[in-house]
Amino acid sequence: MSFFSNFTSKKRIRAALRRLGAEPSAENYVAVAREHVVVGNLQDILRVCSEGLSLHPGNAELMRIAERARQLQLDSRIRTLRQDLTLSPRPALWRELCDVLLECGRLQHAEETAEQWWNQAGGGESTFYRARARASQFFQGCRASDGKVAWDLALEAVREMPGDSRPLEVQYDISKAAGAWAEARKVLARILEISPGHPQHEQRFRDASQRVHDSKSLRAGLAEIEATGRFADSPEANGGQSNVAIRPLLKRMGADSDVKAVIFQRGGTALVQGLHGGTADRTARAVREVGVSTRSSARRIGIGRSLEVSVEGEFGSLVIALGTMGTAACWGRSYRKPEHADALQTIVGASKAGHATGGAA
Amino acid sequence: MRQILNSLVQYEGIHSASVVSLDGVLVASSIGQANGPREATLSDHEDQPIQTLAALTSGWLGEVSRSIGRLSWGGPYRCVLRATQRTLVIHAFTGSFLLLVLDPDVDPEETRSLMDDAVQHLMGHIQTGGGHSTDSGMGGPYPQGALPSQPTTNVGIPMPGGSISESAGNS
Numbered sequence: 001m002s003f004f005s006n007f008t009s010k011k012r013i014r015a016a017l018r019r020l021g022a023e024p025s026a027e028n029y030v031a032v033a034r035e036h037v038v039v040g041n042l043q044d045i046l047r048v049c050s051e052g053l054s055l056h057p058g059n060a061e062l063m064r065i066a067e068r069a070r071q072l073q074l075d076s077r078i079r080t081l082r083q084d085l086t087l088s089p090r091p092a093l094w095r096e097l098c099d100v101l102l103e104c105g106r107l108q109h110a111e112e113t114a115e116q117w118w119n120q121a122g123g124g125e126s127t128f129y130r131a132r133a134r135a136s137q138f139f140q141g142c143r144a145s146d147g148k149v150a151w152d153l154a155l156e157a158v159r160e161m162p163g164d165s166r167p168l169e170v171q172y173d174i175s176k177a178a179g180a181w182a183e184a185r186k187v188l189a190r191i192l193e194i195s196p197g198h199p200q201h202e203q204r205f206r207d208a209s210q211r212v213h214d215s216k217s218l219r220a221g222l223a224e225i226e227a228t229g230r231f232a233d234s235p236e237a238n239g240g241q242s243n244v245a246i247r248p249l250l251k252r253m254g255a256d257s258d259v260k261a262v263i264f265q266r267g268g269t270a271l272v273q274g275l276h277g278g279t280a281d282r283t284a285r286a287v288r289e290v291g292v293s294t295r296s297s298a299r300r301i302g303i304g305r306s307l308e309v310s311v312e313g314e315f316g317s318l319v320i321a322l323g324t325m326g327t328a329a330c331w332g333r334s335y336r337k338p339e340h341a342d343a344l345q346t347i348v349g350a351s352k353a354g355h356a357t358g359g360a361a
Numbered sequence: 362m363r364q365i366l367n368s369l370v371q372y373e374g375i376h377s378a379s380v381v382s383l384d385g386v387l388v389a390s391s392i393g394q395a396n397g398p399r400e401a402t403l404s405d406h407e408d409q410p411i412q413t414l415a416a417l418t419s420g421w422l423g424e425v426s427r428s429i430g431r432l433s434w435g436g437p438y439r440c441v442l443r444a445t446q447r448t449l450v451i452h453a454f455t456g457s458f459l460l461l462v463l464d465p466d467v468d469p470e471e472t473r474s475l476m477d478d479a480v481q482h483l484m485g486h487i488q489t490g491g492g493h494s495t496d497s498g499m500g501g502p503y504p505q506g507a508l509p510s511q512p513t514t515n516v517g518i519p520m521p522g523g524s525i526s527e528s529a530g531n532s
Contacts, residue, residue, distance in 0.1 A: 064466065105446075140445060282432055289428035294442060297421035301414060304445030310469075311425060315434035336441075336470075 009039050026056040033065045042076075045069040074104050091117075091125060098129040107137045124160030128167045131157055135170050139177070140304050142229050144222035147174050151218065158190075165194045172204070178221025179232025181211040229295045229305060230324065246271065246347055253343055258333050260316065263287050264347055266326030274331075283331070291320055291327040308345070310336045323348025365482045366391035369475060374467035376447070379411060379460045380483060385419030387412050388457060418460055422451060439476075441469045452476045454484055 013035045020028040029052030036044040049066035053059060081097040094117040101110035111133035118126035131153035138146035151174050157167035168191045175184040185208040191201050216224070216232075225231060246264055253262045254273035261274035263284050270284035290309060298306035310319045312335065319336045320329040321344035328347040330340045362380060369378040370393040379390035390411045426436050440451040448463040450472055459480055461472055 067466075286428045286432050290425050293421060293424035293428065297417060297424070298442060298444045301417045301421075301449075303442075303447035303449065304465075306442060306444045308441075308443040309425075310439075310441045311429065311437045312439040313429070313435050313437040315429070315432075318429065 009035065013039070024055060026052060026059045026062065029056065030059075030061045030065070033062065037065065037069075042069050042073045046073070071104065074100055078104075089120060091121070091123075094121075095125065095129070098133070102133060102136060107133050107140065111137070124157050124164065124167075127153055127157040127160055128164070128170070131167055131170050135174060138174065139231075141302060142225050142231075142299055142305065144219075144226040147178065147222040147225065148219075150174060163194060165191045168194070175218060175221075176208075176233055177231040178218055178225060179214070179216045180218040180221045181208050181215035183215075183218055184208040185212055226299070227296075229299065249343055249347055253330060253340060256340075258337070259330060259340070260333060261329075261331040263329040263331075264326060265291070265328075287318070287320060287327065287329040290318075291322055291329075294320070295322060308341065310341075312336075319344060321345050321348045325349040362389045362483060362486055363391060365479050365486070369461065369479055372472075372475070374464040375472070376462040376464065377411060377414075377460075378462075378479075379415055380457055381415040381419055381460055382457050383419060383422075383453075385416035387415040390415075414462070415460070418449060418451065419458075422453075422458065439473075443469070450476065452480050454480045455487065457483075459483065 013032065016028070016032040016035045020032050029048060033045055033048045033052065036048060046066060046069050049062050049069065052062045053066065056062065077100055078097065081093055081100065085093050085097065094113070098110050098114050098117070101107075101113060111130055114126050114129035114133055118130060131150050134146055134153060135150035137143070138150050151171060154167040154170040154174070157164075158171070161167070168187050172184055172187045172191065175181070175187060185205065188201055188205040188208055192198065192205060195201065221232060250262045250264060250271060250273040253259055259274065261272060261280075261283060263273070264271045265284060265288055270280075270288070272280040272284055275283055290311070294306050294309045298304065306322050308319065308321050310317060312318075316331060316333045317336050318329060318331050319341055320327060321341065323345065325348045328344040330344055332340065366378040366380065366389060369375055370391045375393060377390060377392045380388040382388055392411065421442070422437075422440060425440060429437065436453070438453045440449075440453075442449040442451075443465070446465060448465055448467065448469055450461040450463060450469045452459045459476055461476065463469065463472065
């Protein structure tokens, strides 16, 4: 940045800060953060966004800027770590690089980095990180093959570092998600041998022991996850109920003159508002088919778990929300309306869950 | 055609833009430069070439069209699939579709006018014979199926009025 542009940027920052001092609104915080973006000082951006979000929690623009700045900060750390690794490769740097990549959600890069580490130095730690990266891919994409590979890698890591419970925890997460409670109990028993008396693991062990009669084989559990896109410990699989009252929401949506029909499906049951008889049945079946094909296609394509589909044509628009509590659809006369999409996400419990899954991995 | 696609991927949040024929063959594609050395892949999950994405997306579009076709709704002209890692936006036109891969935090609605413009340019490009057309020799819109319950052939019909943007505005 030239001297002149630096000078003018600082002047604009001071002006934005004065406006913020006069009125600490979310817009003024955003304006200050944007001025810092121009200068490119990530620390200042994060500081302003953090302060703004503490006063205006949930502000979308501040969250977006903060997330972007955090991502850039992590990118910068990744570059530094890679340079350091070329000069002097050592386990602490490999470990941090893998952790940062996993935190960024660059799961494939994390696995490749762990493989490089394993090729160069070997050892249980690198195998553990390979298992962890692959397990994260499994939780994000619901592919049975990823789950199996992650399980095998974790098993290998357990053999290579027998006194460490981290690979066993990877195995526990996979077996729990697959509903393989017998395997989960075995893994927890080994974890408790390593760290006896740990209250969380003891609680998990009791839970797994209670559910062991419902246990599936690991292979069957993983195959079921791939087919349904749901984990055995998800609310829907456990027969959990959405916290929202579905019928009133469907009725409220159906009362909108722009809406032709609203449909909610869970398992083999469908609630249809706005259509009757055979038309309702056929429409519900079509929505179900679109939902099923979308879930499986998203996994095959490799874009993670599907959250929403919207289809537009001469018929109007069909918006389908795919969540842990089922599938909800709205057939409207015109374009997808954000308020309808939000209501559908609330019905299926996907508005938070879906993003959280993506972000956590 | 490539210029049109290149202009789309210049926008932040658009990973790639492709023109794909309805049978899943990639006609042309452009991938955002901001993605660094892994620009030729769809996602971080797997090294999927853009051809695979085209084929799988076409398959999904066919399944969606078949499902809603049973309701005699006609074929879709715009589909959005929002997932945790990426968002796919499809805009169908004569015998092909324009496919954008977006970041998950980008609102697909923001791409609507961009895609409308791009599709109009692409259709003009195809009509003037300036590029590779997937339906060359057909001489017009994709042919209708013998039965109204075969919607896959309708996917290529833009919308009433023959213009993507006009129809999008009417519906």
